[in-house]
Amino acid sequence: MSLDTVVEDIRDEARARAEEIREQADAEADEIIADAEADAERIREERLAEADRQVEREREQTLSSAKLEAKQERLAARRDVLNDVRDGVESEIAAFEGERRRELTETLLDATVAEFDGKDVAVYTRAEDIELVEELCEERENVEVDGEVDCLGGVVGESDASRVRVNNTFDSVLAEVWDDELKGLSERLFDT
Missing domain, CATH: 1.20.5 (Single alpha-helices involved in coiled-coils or other helix-helix interfaces)
Incomplete structure (x- = not known):
């Protein structure tokens, strides 16, 4: 090779x-x-x-x-x-006017007075209802109008003998009814 x-x-x-x-x-x-x-x-x-x-x-x-x-x-x-x-x-x-206002106010005044068990009661109402409430108070013992309160109607009652204040205004009744019926009202209005 x-x-x-x-x-x-x-x-x-x-x-x-x-x-x-x-x-x-x-x-x-x-x-x-x-x-x-x-x-x-x-x-x-x-x-x-x-x-x-x-x-x-x-x-x-x-x-x-x-x-x-x-x-x-x-x-x-x-x-x-x-x-x-x-x-x-x-x-x-x-x-509300006339007899309807009078009946509702009287019912609320009676409920207020009943809360104080015969003690002296000072009540307050809206300015437009003072004459009506004074007239209603004349028919009751130990009850007198003591001034105004900002409300739709009805009365607020107080007593010096008691520290209780009773709010029986149309506003308070409406608030209670409103709270109780709000769900049903909503359902009727909004179909829920």
Whole structure:
């Protein structure tokens, strides 16, 4: 074998080995690229899924806020309607006249006087009803009008012999009835 042949065999062997190393490197590079692309796809899908979840959370929060705001506005509107109804009722009560006002005031005066068990009672009423209440007090013992009170009608009674103050005004009766009947009134007005 000549030296040229040996050199040529070594070169062929080196070329073959170099080709083998290149193929192996290409295979490893393809595998690394495939892994990187798979990782990139997985990361992209995770980010898309997280973005979808975030969008859904924000949509739910926005929807929840909108529902709460609508409910608050509906409640405020109902409260306004109920206030208008109460104002109307108060206006009608304040407008009671004649025998109707006299009967209601007398009933409330009798209930007030009964609370004091025969003791001297000072009563207060609205300015417009002072003459009526004075007239009613003349028919009763130990009862006299002592001044005015801001109310729709009726009386407030006090006694020096007792620390009790009895509020039998139209306002207090309305407040009690209003509290007792508010749910039913709301149901009738708003069909709930």
